[in-house]
Amino acid sequence: MTDLAREVGRRRTFAIISHPDAGKTTLTEKLLYFSGAIQNAGTVKGKKGGKFATSDWMDIEKQRGISVASSVMQFDYRDHVVNLLDTPGHQDFSEDTYRVLTAVDSALMVIDAAKGVEAQTIKLLNVCRLRNTPIITLMNKLDREVRDSLELLDEVESVLEIRCAPITWPIGMGKTFRGVYSILTDTVLLFTPGKGPLDEVEIIEGLNNPRLDELFPLEIENTRMELELVRGASHPFVLEEFLSGDLTPVFFGSAINNFGIREILNALVDWAPSPGDANATVRTISPTEEKFSAFVFKIQANMDPKHRDRIAFLRVCSGEFTRGMKFRHLRLNREIAANSVVTFMAQGREQVEEAYAGDIIGLPNHGNIQIGDSFSEGELLAFTGIPYFAPEMFRIVRIKNPLKIKQLQKGLQQLGEEGAVQVFKPLNGSDLILGAVGVLQFEVVASRLANEYGVEAVFESTTIYTARWVSCEDAKMLDDFEGQLVNNLGRDAANSLAYLATSRVNLQLTQERWPKIVFHATREHA
Numbered sequence: 001m002t003d004l005a006r007e008v009g010r011r012r013t014f015a016i017i018s019h020p021d022a023g024k025t026t027l028t029e030k031l032l033y034f035s036g037a038i039q040n041a042g043t044v045k046g047k048k049g050g051k052f053a054t055s056d057w058m059d060i061e062k063q064r065g066i067s068v069a070s071s072v073m074q075f076d077y078r079d080h081v082v083n084l085l086d087t088p089g090h091q092d093f094s095e096d097t098y099r100v101l102t103a104v105d106s107a108l109m110v111i112d113a114a115k116g117v118e119a120q121t122i123k124l125l126n127v128c129r130l131r132n133t134p135i136i137t138l139m140n141k142l143d144r145e146v147r148d149s150l151e152l153l154d155e156v157e158s159v160l161e162i163r164c165a166p167i168t169w170p171i172g173m174g175k176t177f178r179g180v181y182s183i184l185t186d187t188v189l190l191f192t193p194g195k196g197p198l199d200e201v202e203i204i205e206g207l208n209n210p211r212l213d214e215l216f217p218l219e220i221e222n223t224r225m226e227l228e229l230v231r232g233a234s235h236p237f238v239l240e241e242f243l244s245g246d247l248t249p250v251f252f253g254s255a256i257n258n259f260g261i262r263e264i265l266n267a268l269v270d271w272a273p274s275p276g277d278a279n280a281t282v283r284t285i286s287p288t289e290e291k292f293s294a295f296v297f298k299i300q301a302n303m304d305p306k307h308r309d310r311i312a313f314l315r316v317c318s319g320e321f322t323r324g325m326k327f328r329h330l331r332l333n334r335e336i337a338a339n340s341v342v343t344f345m346a347q348g349r350e351q352v353e354e355a356y357a358g359d360i361i362g363l364p365n366h367g368n369i370q371i372g373d374s375f376s377e378g379e380l381l382a383f384t385g386i387p388y389f390a391p392e393m394f395r396i397v398r399i400k401n402p403l404k405i406k407q408l409q410k411g412l413q414q415l416g417e418e419g420a421v422q423v424f425k426p427l428n429g430s431d432l433i434l435g436a437v438g439v440l441q442f443e444v445v446a447s448r449l450a451n452e453y454g455v456e457a458v459f460e461s462t463t464i465y466t467a468r469w470v471s472c473e474d475a476k477m478l479d480d481f482e483g484q485l486v487n488n489l490g491r492d493a494a495n496s497l498a499y500l501a502t503s504r505v506n507l508q509l510t511q512e513r514w515p516k517i518v519f520h521a522t523r524e525h526a
């Protein structure tokens with residue numbers, strides 16, 4: 001095996017998907033703690049070992065404070081290099097989250113076992129399904145009164161349409177939570193809250209071990225009965241089915257009590273895939289090709305308030321990145337010397353010395369990089385599959401001081417490229433239109449326009465209901481379409497043409513009237 005193949009083979013790049021409050025932040029800390037990346041849990045994010053309160057999201061500087069520490073975390077575990085990509089928790093930033101999921105090879109789905117499958121989990125899982133991303137599931141908070149385990153599996157299977165293979169099974173719950181039975185190894189792991197990674201944990205061999213009847217006769221009897229049912233009703237773990245995204249291994253645990261963390265890390269290393277092939281316009285790129293290539297899945301502005309730069313997050317797709325190397329920015333066809341590229345460790349950012357497929361590197365820039373851009377040392381290629389989603393909310397932007405129009409345009413252009421908001425320039429020359437997936441995005445944009453560009457903008461409601469990017473094989477037809485519907489068309493930050501519909505009916509009628517024009521609900525990078 002070559003060194004490159006060895007490096008790729010030991011990488012695991014994943015994200016946690018969950019509904020807010022299911023325990024993502026807690027689990028992130030515990031994964032870092034059990035891998036040895038941090039000395040005790042509670043150091044990753046400020047404020048009593050928890051996360052920032054939701055209200056702090058309004059405080060934009062603080063919001064970036066979170067991101068600095070947590071956008072990407074790299075740590076070692078069992079001779080593997082694990083990249084954990086954070087997904088913005090607030091549902092208003094879901095568009096950003098969707099794109100983060102294009103940069104991972106697997107996902108860890110955390111479900112609050114008291115609540116079951118929740119709205120945000122459904123959305124995120126659907127995005128994973130677009131790429132058949134393998135999913136590992138953790139049913140969290142077993143130390144609380146939770147729902148019946150079989151019912152939870154049933155809900156995952158029916159709502160999320162993915163088969164469940166329980167790997168562990170809980171013994172009791174809430175006040176009588178005793179531990180988990182490992183179906184694969186026929187052992188019982190006793191629940192002892194708060195054990196650290198180096199502490200010994202008691203393991204009892206065999207489900208029928210009489211010691212279990214001595215310790216908790218009621219709960220173990222119940223578990224034995226449940227397991228009879230489970231064996232008939234659930235699916236055995238088959239690695240290929242997991243890798244194709246059809247089956248999810250399910251673990252039960254309690255993140256806050258450090259219980260079930262090691263099992264998740266082991267599953268990631270043992271079962272989750274190392275970086276695979278990446279699709280590009282010309283051909284498929286293998287991670288072990290010698291020439292370096294990467295794509296941008298996220299851009300974040302001014303992460304460090306001391307440096308007014310923007311960081312483009314690149315997922316390496318092939319080859320080896322080394323500090324100071326040169327590669328091409330393919331859209332601009334310009335060479336870049338990567339001297340100040342950063343990597344993201346558990347405790348902050350550091351200079352990258354080398355990186356391989358699956359790793360995330362950060363490239364500081366001054367606004368000439370867009371989401372979806374590709375970089376390569378070799379041939380011209382463009383990675384595909386990095387989506388923009390049609391916004392669901394719209395606002396017209398006006399400014400208080402007309403002399404600031406240049407700053408407004410510049411600010412919105414940059415925020416649009418970053419994917420913070422979508423900006424449409426109406427073809428008829430009227431005021432710029434902003435499109436977002438969540439309303440909070442508008443507030444973030446207003447605040448950033450004021451702080452970073454010195455522009456006070458006012459957002460007003462519009463009659464626009466939805467946007468669809470349009471394309472047509474027949475250029476003349478597209479010209480006619482543009483000419484006739486100039487009042488309903490705009491161009492986004494990447495200059496792609498979009499139809500701005502005033503209602504569902506309006507969209508439908510237009511589609512019927514123009515059958516050769518294709519209306520897209522998502523746009524890939526141009």
Ligand code: G4P
Nearest residue numbers: 020021022023024025026050051140141144254255256257
């Ligand atoms: P999120 O990032 O998915 O939004 O969830 P987070 O980890 O912040 O967890 C949400 C709440 O659930 C937190 O409580 C956290 O302590 C709690 N939690 C996480 N894992 C477990 C678990 O295994 N068992 C129990 N009982 N609770 C768990 P909070 O009171 O909202 O916040 P905090 O003040 O404790 O930080």
